[in-house]
Amino acid sequence: MKKLSLILALGILPAALLAQQEEATPDTSWKKLYRESAPRINDLVHTKLDVKFDYSKSHMNGKAWITLAPHFYPTDSLTLDAKGMDIHKVAIVKGASSTPLKYNYDGWQLHIDLDKTYKGGEQYTVLIEYTAKPDEVKVQGSAAITDAKGLYFINPKGEEKDKPTQIWTQGETEATSVWCPTIDKPDQKTTDEIIMTVPAKYVTLSNGKLVSQKTNADGTRTDDWKMDQPHAPYLFFMGVGDYSVIKDTYKGKEVNYYVEKEYAAVAKKIFGHTPEMIGFYSRILGVEYPWVKYSQIVGRDYVSGAMENTTATLHQESAQQDARELVDGNGWESTIAHELFHQWFGDLVTCESWSNLTLNESFANYSETLWDEYKYGKDAGDAQNFGDMQGYIQSQSEKKDLVRFYYNDKEAMFDAVSYNKGGRILHMLRSYVGDSAFFKALNLYLTTNKYKSAEAHNLRLAFEEVTGKDMNWFWNQWYFGAGHPKLSIDYAYDDNAKKVQVTVKQTQTGDKAFVLPIAIDIYNGAEKVRHDVWIKDREETFSFPYTSRPDLVNVDGKKTLLAEKKDNKTLENFIHQYKYAGQYLDRREAIDFASRNQNDPKAQELMFLALKDKYFGLRGYAIGKLDLKNETVKKQAEPILAEIAQRDPKATVRATALGALSQYNEDKYKSLFTKSVNDSSYTVAGTALNALFVQDSAAAVAESKRLAKYPAKGKLIESLTTILVKSGDENSFDIIAKAFGDMPISQQKFNLLQPFCQFLAVVKDTKKLKAGVDMVVEFRDALAAYGLTPYVNGLLKGVIDRKNAASATADKTSMKEQIDYINSKMESGEKKSF
Template sequence: MRKVSLVILALGILPRLWAQQQEEPTPDTSWKTEYRESAPRINDLVHTKLDVKFDYSKSYMNGKAWITLAPHFYPTDTLTLDAKGMEIHKVAIVKGGSTQPLKYQYDGWQMNINLDKTYKGGEQYTVYIEYTAKPDEVKVQGSAAITDAKGLYFINPKGEEKDKPTQIWTQGETEATSVWCPTIDKPDQKTTNEFIMTVPAKYVTLSNGKLVSQKNNGDGTRTDDWKMELPHAPYLFFMGVGDYSVIKDSYKGKEVNYYVEKEYAPVAKKIFGNTPEMMGFYSRILGVEYPWAKYSQIVGRDYVSGAMENTTATLHQENAQQDARELVDGNGWESTIAHELFHQWFGDLVTCESWSNLTLNESFANYSETLWDEYKYGKDAGDAQNFGDMQGYLQSGSEKKDLVRFYYNDKEAMFDAVSYNKGGRILHMLRSYVGDSAFFKALNLYLTTNKFKTGEAHQLRLAFEEVTGKDMNWYWNQWYYGAGHPKLTIDYNYDDAAKKVQVTVKQTQAGNKVFTLPVAIDIYTGAEKVRHNVWVKQKEETFSFPYDKHPDLVNFDGKKTLLTEKQDNKTLENFIHQYKYAGTYLDRREAIDTASKIQGNPKAQELMLLALKDKYFGLRSFAIGRLDLKNNEALRKQAEPILAEIAQNDPKATVRASALGALVQCNNGAYKSLFTKHVNDSSYTVAGMSLEALFKLDSAAAVAEAKRLAKFPSKGKLIEAITTIMIKSGNENNFDIVAKLFGDMPISQAKFNLLIPFCQFLGDVKDTEKVKKGVDLVIEFRDALAAYGLVPYVNDKLTTIVIKKKEAANAPAAQIEYIKAKMESSGDKKGF
């Protein structure tokens, strides 16, 4: 599972809300003493066969299930199956070609079945169940990553919503497969499966494993038979149905397929086409070939949880579908594609044995994004991905959470920035400590030892100890079974008389915990570097190093791999040298960041100008975004011609867009023609930034352009700019255009950015029906974000409308009452 990425996370809003939810007192705190053990294995799943038909009129699924099991070790005459909210029609034991009814008790949640005899450990038996799944009638709590848990989703089943396809898809993680399939819904179960689906003949289907047969039934339906011959966990079961184009690809003779809505068929390979290369790369570094029979990826409407790694059949949310203009800026979904593919090894081949050990799934998938970017696009790209994920953890307010957690309020709470981001950074540090060869050999050992089974963090430790010959308990105790991260202050004292430099490291994090940190300290004289490997083990520690000539730079954490917050007390001259000679992404970023805070300094200006031409496009954009051209005329004169050249000629559209945005600070009317030209750029980001820039120079011209552009499809930054400008025009006659633009936008960063200006606009709208329509659009967006804990945030924005209406003369009371009534409803979805 990869969580949806929104600006709310980047701004730190979501983590704060998470923290508030977790910190709020609850009536029942017994969970704090409830050890979350792995689920006991009384019976083991062996094989699951389903034969299902879908009732689109009721959003029901009628199923027949043959479930083969065996007692794990001890004899038993009972079986407990998870089966949430089903109507059970028949339960029987299969005996040869016939069935015998079994007695059972069912509470709407679990079935307790009395078997026909006592079965010995390993002795297989098969139960048969006829049932109707009613997913829309089941209320199951979701999480911030998994926004609800009804398992089976009918999208526009009656075709009543214009311009929305009819689809069916499933989402099993954490324990929602049991809403549509009776099973033992725990991650430590493994089973093969066969799913037989009867669907309207006009639709295609997707499931785990391979499609082994299709039969046209002569009544407008078709029956597809999918078989999964290797065992995997029930939460990874998948069924998908819809009117898709299936774009075929391959990897070493295995099927690789991309299920997309028909309009995206021409660009499907531009979105997903790196998949075979990813499969080859991951197979090589792990020494374990892609283990399954095929790999397909499908896009589901109204799926807002990012993506899900169902074995051989990954489900993506609709934001994966990018048109050709979006792809000009780069494939914004590529990291997610990499993430879910890596799960086919970590999570699917070897599964965390309990949700307490979730990081064994998610930290690896998270770190795979860094590995892929590093391989495909270079070390700077990998380091940038790693840094971004580290910031996601540091801003999440999660210092008190262990990585492996045996005490939690709900299993859904495990899907957070600790299991994902922090876990990935711990793997990055581990790779740096043991070296690439040992790191990947240990992963190979972990995978091959535990394949088609489950794993816990100690098994990963044992694999690393076996390969390296080192005791790794200190690392696991500190990072896997402990909380927090070091906060460091680093000071440097040079003694030219004694020809030595002292590096003092203070750990300033709260509490008594002291981190043990293997660290590289690099000493530079010119371009020459001498590396010293040291261990930081105390709250305050000083290291002394000799030199022949006064160093130009002493670079603490020369590898730039530590998960830490640090105050690195270097001089500007040190940072300039670091930028030029140390050279990693983070070395250069730290230097740019430092210089940006003292742009009045001529040397800092020089560094900022140098960074505008950095070899990595992300740092070019970072430097551009940090320029202060309004308040620094000297810097503006030097930077302006460079920015003008970048705006027109940089090979990266996103950098061109950054330059166009920076040129606005120059307040130079000469750029009007440049901005006007680029509102028609093929890149949505460039066009959107140009439109915003034009608005600041000539608002009337920008409004006219916005009205013209609103007639054509747009996404991302362009639709955000169009909508914002139409709102800022203050013309209520533009309401219908604005409302359509806002309403049609999928859940995205751009839509979140527009929430505040849209609410401000509604505060000025006088027509009551328009106000109601606009408020309904906000409520719809709010309820879609409810599982992220954002209902209070969105309601606060609605409150601003109420306040504005109350302050206005002659504001209809009906508008205020309507908004208040809507605020009191918070949707069906809840956060964890």
């Protein structure tokens, strides 16, 4: 599962609002509820489904033949998860005949009395005929998975213009049981066969291999998908829709991309690295891709980022990027890598409980670093790793263990600890044991536990077996402990004694002292001497001899430590670090320090040097750190920025430079901005449009209206929409509303929410106002699991306030109708919020 990135949106909320939301959920009884692994009374063996869809009701009629066996102890009963279904028949199947069984159903679980007592390992098959009604099930999602009704009918009656009719499923965490009676726990594994009857115009996708297709006389077609290797029920998948299927291969296995037809031409530009990814991950793990095929499908209105259903990954519609978006780079590539790595970590070996979710998600998260490092170089991998570390630190999750057996809801496990922190812990583990041992241990873990479920100790045992080292200290500290070190690092040079003392203080709250094996590198010029040391106490001092005073002492020389650091080096030290230590984080730390000292000519020199860094990410970062209020910096940076804006090979860096040039407010750049508005990169075009607005607002509004006639996404649609909103021209409503309405759930759409509401405040046409409010409300309800309902309602309240202020000079009847309508929508939102 790859989460949506909207968690970042919380950073803009007022502190008072966040405090108010926290006070609304005071229940802490869960802190005493131990979340054990689900007991295995009966084990799933095989699941066969035969389903038909009722598009008019958003129902699914199904037959399920479920083969099970008592895990160990004899039993005469079976309990299946079956949420919100109509149960029509329950029977035991013996050969070609079936006999009805007694059962009790509470709308949530199906309790069945078997026909006899079955011994441990003795198989039996039950038949259940049922109707799934997902839209009528009352379930709650989370910030990671914003809904949990399992089976989704998208535009089933075709009533929404420009939206395809689709069906897709989302099983994680325990929502497969909304459409398939099962034991919906991650420690269950079963083979399956899913037979779908659908309108013949649609294609289908499920787990495993498509073994047959039959055309029916009523205009439908029946597709039979078989999955011959066991996997967890939450990984079951069904997808139906009018897709183009773009075919690829990996070592003779099918690799397919299911996209909406307009994206067929660019499907391989989006997903085309998949075969290379499969080969790369297979090589480093020493475990060949384990399944019969790998397909990826894009679903409209998907409730998360993406989901690793076995052999059939589902992606949010943001994956579908047009050719101009791809000029900036494939923004979905890390998600593609993430979900693919789950086919090993999560699908082949599955966490036995949600408490151990990190065994799935930390590996998928870290796979993004591994892919970037392999494909685009170490700087790219380090940048990905650092970004994820910052995501964890900014989440303020220091009190949460990585593996935790106490949580308020299983959905709460899908957070920056299970993902980001877990990935960084793997990075430290790799650094500590070395690449060879790291990947050999992963191989042992996968081969020992394949087709099974595992807990964190299984991973520890694999590392101990390979390295010959006791790893309990590492697991106890990082897997079964909370927090991270905060370090203050000081240096004392004694030229008489020819020694440097390095003092490292752990300043995090509490008494915990982290044990940290780290490298301390000492530089004289380009020459480096590495000292491997262990930090074990809250304060440690290390002494190193020298013949001449070092130019740099670099603590955490490998730059792999998960920590916050206050590194008390001098500017000269950081300049040397940038030039000679050379890793991504070495250079970034130096840029950060220099950026805080831009009155110093040496710091300025470093900033200008960084504008030409070999890695595009640091070039753009350095541009953003320039102090253009400093006249010296502004003057000296100008020709460099102008050169970058026109000639940097990376579009996103050119865009950042254009944004910086807009601060000069020089007429000579107007032609550059105007020309760049038509750049093939949406990011360049959108940034140039903003720059032009600063220079000549009327020209920018005219350009926005012109550009709105053509397809636009990314930064360009955000910029032109924002500019049209600022213009206050109600005639632009159709353009603005379409742009906002067409955006998928994303950070970009969230960014437009506030200016869109400001625009609604000046819209006089009641019909248009209602249409705009409906769009805001639809987005608000989709964000309910993020706790953002009060924030969005606050924006709508702002619209009401401005309407009230304008009522003295407006049509009072129309104004009252508008205000009443907004109030009604705010009230409905308060009832829906979690």
